[in-house]
Amino acid sequence: MTTTRRNFLKTTSAVSGGLLMGVALPGNLLAAGTLHTPNAWVHIADDNTITLLCARSEMGQGVYTALPMLIAEELHVNLHSVKVQNAPPAAVYVNALLGAQITGGSTSVRDGWEKLRIAGAQVREMLISAAADEWKTDRALLKAHEGFVTGPGGKRASYGHLAEAASKLPVPEKVALKDPKDFTIVGKRTARLDTPQKVRGAAEYGIDVKLPGMLYASLEQCPVIGGKVASFDASAAKGMPGVVDVVQIPDGVAVVAKSYWQAVKARKVLTVQWDLGAGAALDHNVVLKTTRDAFDSIKALPIGTPVGNAAEAMKGAAKVVKAEYISPMQAHAPLEPMNFTASYKDGKILLIGSTQFQQGAQGAVAGALGLKPEDVTLQTTFLGGGFGRRLELDFIVQSAQISKAVGQPVKLVWSREDDMTHDFYRPLGVNQLEAGLDAQGKPVALHFKVASQSVTQRAFGLPKETFDPFMGEAAVAGYEIPNTQHDLHIVDTGIRVGYWRAVSHNMNAFANESFIDELAAAAGKDPYQYRLDLLANKPRFANVLRLAAEKAGWGKPLPAGHAHGIALMEGYDSYMAQVAEVSVGAQGVQVHKVTVAADVGHMINPDTVEAQIQSSVVFGMGAGLMQEITMEKGVVQQTNYNSFPVVRMYHSPKVDIVLVKSTEKPGGIGEPATALVVPAIANAVFAATGKRVRKLPMTAQAIQSA
Numbered sequence: 001m002t003t004t005r006r007n008f009l010k011t012t013s014a015v016s017g018g019l020l021m022g023v024a025l026p027g028n029l030l031a032a033g034t035l036h037t038p039n040a041w042v043h044i045a046d047d048n049t050i051t052l053l054c055a056r057s058e059m060g061q062g063v064y065t066a067l068p069m070l071i072a073e074e075l076h077v078n079l080h081s082v083k084v085q086n087a088p089p090a091a092v093y094v095n096a097l098l099g100a101q102i103t104g105g106s107t108s109v110r111d112g113w114e115k116l117r118i119a120g121a122q123v124r125e126m127l128i129s130a131a132a133d134e135w136k137t138d139r140a141l142l143k144a145h146e147g148f149v150t151g152p153g154g155k156r157a158s159y160g161h162l163a164e165a166a167s168k169l170p171v172p173e174k175v176a177l178k179d180p181k182d183f184t185i186v187g188k189r190t191a192r193l194d195t196p197q198k199v200r201g202a203a204e205y206g207i208d209v210k211l212p213g214m215l216y217a218s219l220e221q222c223p224v225i226g227g228k229v230a231s232f233d234a235s236a237a238k239g240m241p242g243v244v245d246v247v248q249i250p251d252g253v254a255v256v257a258k259s260y261w262q263a264v265k266a267r268k269v270l271t272v273q274w275d276l277g278a279g280a281a282l283d284h285n286v287v288l289k290t291t292r293d294a295f296d297s298i299k300a301l302p303i304g305t306p307v308g309n310a311a312e313a314m315k316g317a318a319k320v321v322k323a324e325y326i327s328p329m330q331a332h333a334p335l336e337p338m339n340f341t342a343s344y345k346d347g348k349i350l351l352i353g354s355t356q357f358q359q360g361a362q363g364a365v366a367g368a369l370g371l372k373p374e375d376v377t378l379q380t381t382f383l384g385g386g387f388g389r390r391l392e393l394d395f396i397v398q399s400a401q402i403s404k405a406v407g408q409p410v411k412l413v414w415s416r417e418d419d420m421t422h423d424f425y426r427p428l429g430v431n432q433l434e435a436g437l438d439a440q441g442k443p444v445a446l447h448f449k450v451a452s453q454s455v456t457q458r459a460f461g462l463p464k465e466t467f468d469p470f471m472g473e474a475a476v477a478g479y480e481i482p483n484t485q486h487d488l489h490i491v492d493t494g495i496r497v498g499y500w501r502a503v504s505h506n507m508n509a510f511a512n513e514s515f516i517d518e519l520a521a522a523a524g525k526d527p528y529q530y531r532l533d534l535l536a537n538k539p540r541f542a543n544v545l546r547l548a549a550e551k552a553g554w555g556k557p558l559p560a561g562h563a564h565g566i567a568l569m570e571g572y573d574s575y576m577a578q579v580a581e582v583s584v585g586a587q588g589v590q591v592h593k594v595t596v597a598a599d600v601g602h603m604i605n606p607d608t609v610e611a612q613i614q615s616s617v618v619f620g621m622g623a624g625l626m627q628e629i630t631m632e633k634g635v636v637q638q639t640n641y642n643s644f645p646v647v648r649m650y651h652s653p654k655v656d657i658v659l660v661k662s663t664e665k666p667g668g669i670g671e672p673a674t675a676l677v678v679p680a681i682a683n684a685v686f687a688a689t690g691k692r693v694r695k696l697p698m699t700a701q702a703i704q705s706a
Contacts, residue, residue: 039171040092041119042071048147048160050075051083055093056112057103057356058086059383059390060615061670062608064194067112069604073178073185074120075159076145084193086380089358089373101359104391104499106572106668109604113666114177121175123166130166131157180602180663189607194382205382206353209341211409215244217402218263219412220270221252221422224634225496226279229253233271240266247405251394254402260413279494280634284428287493287631288326291430294451294491299465301488303448303472308483313445317436321522323515325433326695327507328628330426330500331636331644336384337419338395342402343409348375349400354383356390364393365400387619388499391459392424420644421636424498425629427453429507433515435481441523443481443534450475450508451489453497464490470499474508474569474675478541479516479534495631501619505571505675510624513567513679514694517686527683528554528566540599540664541568544577547597547658552579559583562592565684569676572668575599575660578617580680581653584688588700589625591653591681599660600667606659609669614655616673622647624678625698 043051052071056063068082075082087093087101094100096115097107124144131149132139134157142151150156180186197203222228232253234246242262247254253272257263314320340353342365349369355361358378366373383390399412414422429452436445456462456470468490475486500506520530528549535542545568549555554564561583568577581593594617603609626645630637638644678696686692691706 039119039122040090041116042075042123044123044159044163046160046163048158049083050077050081050147050159051085053087054084055087055095055101056108057354057380057383057386057390058194059103059354059356059386061108061612062192062605063103063108065190065192066109066604066608067116068193069185069190070112070116071120073183074117075124077147079185079190079193081147087358089362089378093358100357102391103356103386104388105503106574106670106672109666110573110668113602117177118175121177122171125172125175126166126169127159127162129169130162131155134162134165186604187602187606190605192608198382203382205336205384206341207336207339207384207413209352209381209411211341211343211352214341214409214411215256215258215406216260216263217254217256217399217410217412218260218267219249219252219254219398219402219414219418220267220272221418222274222276223421224274224276224279225422227274227276230273230275232273236269236271237266240269242266245406246270247402249398249401249405251398254398254412256402256406256410260411264415276634282494282631282634284329284630284632287329287428287495288430290493291428291451291453291491294489295432295449298451298489298491300449301465301467301490303467303475303486303488306485307481308445310445310447310483310485313483314434314436314447317444318439319437319441319522320434321437321519322432322434323518324694325431325507325511325514327429327510328696329428329495329630330623330627331420331423331629331638332385332387332389332498332500333420333641333644333646334383334385334387334389337416338389338414339412340396340399341409341411342399344369344400344404344407347371348377349403350377350379351396351400352379352381353396353399354381354386354390355396356383356386356388357393360391360393361396364397368397369400369404387501388503389423392498416641417639420639423629424496426500426506427455427495427497428493429504431507431511433511435515435519437519437523441519441525443479443519445483446481446485448475448484448486448512449489450487450504450511451491452504452507453493453495454490455497455499455503457490457492458497459499471504472508473503474505474512474571477512477516478538478568478570479531480537481534501616502571502671502675505569505672506623506678509567509569509571509675510679510682510696513569513676514682514692517565517679517683518692521686526555531566531568540575541570543660544568544575544597544599547660548577548579548595551597551656551658552581552593552595554579561688563684563688565680565682565687567676567680567683569672571672571675573601573665574667574669574672576672576676578673578676578680580677580684582681582684582688584685584703586700588703589681589685589698591621591625591651593654593656594677594680595656595658596673597658597660598669598673599662599664600669601662601664602666603659604666609659610657612669613657613673616671617655617677618647618652620674620677621651621681623674624681624696628697
């Protein structure tokens with residue numbers, strides 16, 4: 001952020017008439033009664049209801065519980081007295097770590113850790129000041145606790161009673177935050193606040209939205225992403241039951257009907273001629289070759305600062321080890337396919353649905369329809385999975401364009417096949433590593449190279465030949481090697497790429513942790529001890545490595561046919577080690593158990609931390625063992641879960657977790673385990689079979705041919 005903290009707090013706390021200037025509050029929140037807003041996040045109603053306007057989308061990661069915990073701690077109230085509403089698009093809700101109102105990058109807690117505690121403390125102190133003014137009492141004699149301010153002589157006033165007066169007071173420039181040793185909420189295992197409404201079916205996801213007079217749309221898009229409509233015949237579709245209209249928008253032809261199924265059936269009888277465009281030449285094998293060729297044809301951008309002289313040290317090495325690793329394209333494949341509801345009327349539009357990027361959605365729709373951003377109202381629902389896919393805005397803009405074309409509220413729903421074949425795919429990555437070992441097998445030099453496509457160039461216009469920090473994640477491992485060089489080669493393969501859970505940690509951790517295992521094998525050393533010997537001055541790395549190995553029983557006898565693999569990584573300011581226990585049979589890899597040791601700094605809710613690790617392990621297993629996206633003549637070959645399988649219950653291992661108690665700043669936990677489980681499994685497969693799989697996924701065929 002370019003502003004000072006003081007100015008930031010001042011601008012985010014401006015009030016007018018009890019309501020925040022420039023922020024349109026959700027209608028269902030305003031309907032609750034007279035509302036007072038001491039700052040942009042905390043709102044208090046006359047009935048003493050406290051509401052957190054949550055600026056991060058809830059997609060299963062637990063922000064509807066973790067972020068209210070920060071507020072409740074500083075307000076000295078019971079967590080269950082804090083309600084949660086999604087914040088509207090507004091500059092005040094920008095994620096300082098990402099530069100926009102975005103949920104992603106495992107940043108929700110890291111961004112909110114201090115910001116929301118300050119917000120809660122501000123409100124607490126303003127309520128105390130309001131009570132002191134009303135009672136003509138020294139504020140030092142007053143105390144805020146459990147929704148009330150109390151004072152001498154038994155004086156007592158609710159937060160709701162004091163809120164209006166408090167909202168008119170100057171915002172304190174400095175507030176005292178609780179010492180972590182005094183926390184009563186933060187750091188405690190807490191049941192998620194959103195679970196009850198999800199269990200009883202009351203939680204609203206984008207696909208659940210209903211508006212009066214709402215129609216449904218199904219969109220026929222070009223089988224080649226980027227292709228355009230040349231011509232179409234909708235006569236048969238228009239005669240189908242329930243069909244209201246058929247409209248063309250830039251991305252295709254939409255059938256609008258009274259029900260979703262009617263729209264889908266009518267869509268099947270459309271006749272569309274396509275201009276396939278340049279994308280028709282894309283093939284996954286060509287993409288791989290183009291990416292691999294980038295090492296020789298595209299300028300290298302340094303990742304971090306070189307240490308020593310790797311090239312020179314390599315010349316004097318007793319042994320040189322080289323390897324190449326390939327991570328294929330991936331689809332996001334969330335269980336809730338893309339959908340959004342739009343209602344256009346009289347130059348204004350209401351948008352309701354699942355998004356990770358509120359400001360982007362508002363701006364993109366305004367631009368597409370020729371509106372002012374303030375004429376675009378956005379309400380965010382729960383997300384039935386995101387993983388980075390709902391950072392994209394295509395389906396939101398489509399819903400708005402269709403609603404404007406028909407002049408009625410419309411819910412656009414993609415089919416699973418639409419979702420799989422029109423994604424923004426995780427880019428293919430190629431890593432080439434070379435290391436020099438001394439006579440004892442210890443690495444004296446390492447040259448790490450990665451070539452891939454930049455999502456940031458595509459999504460945010462990062463200039464070419466500019467380093468993309470999201471591509472260098474986990475490239476520089478924690479091991480102490482005297483001479484190192486890390487290079488990035490950014491290549492545009494023509495694929496429509498997007499951020500995917502754990503982003504480049506996936507390809508870089510797979511490469512680094514597989515390669516360090518290869519070095520251990522070349523040196524004739526135990527993979528765990530080999531790593532530990534390279535971490536003498538890296539205590540957080542060494543600690544989680546030891547904990548994971550000890551908990552997994554590293555070095556102890558395993559059932560016949562079982563083997564262990566180990567991997568280590570820092571990602572999102574969290575330190576993690578994993579040990580995978582696997583067996584390999586004719587049907588491929590069976591992962592029996594994954595042991596995880598994680599140091600995520602100061603935890604808000606350990607229960608959610610564990611849940612995120614478990615879900616990330618399962619998610620990462622899918623990419624490591626069974627998933628890839630391939631293209632032929634520009635058409636994605638995987639269309640549903642039968643050809644892009646996901647990890648099911650019977651595939652899922654036991655996940656044994658050790659959480660390190662820490663006073664360090666919070667790290668992110670929604671993503672790192674996804675990247676790390678893949679090399680842990682790959683290393684276990686090598687231990688079990690003697691075969692090193694360097695190209696994912698690790699199918700039975702890939703292992704057999706390794």
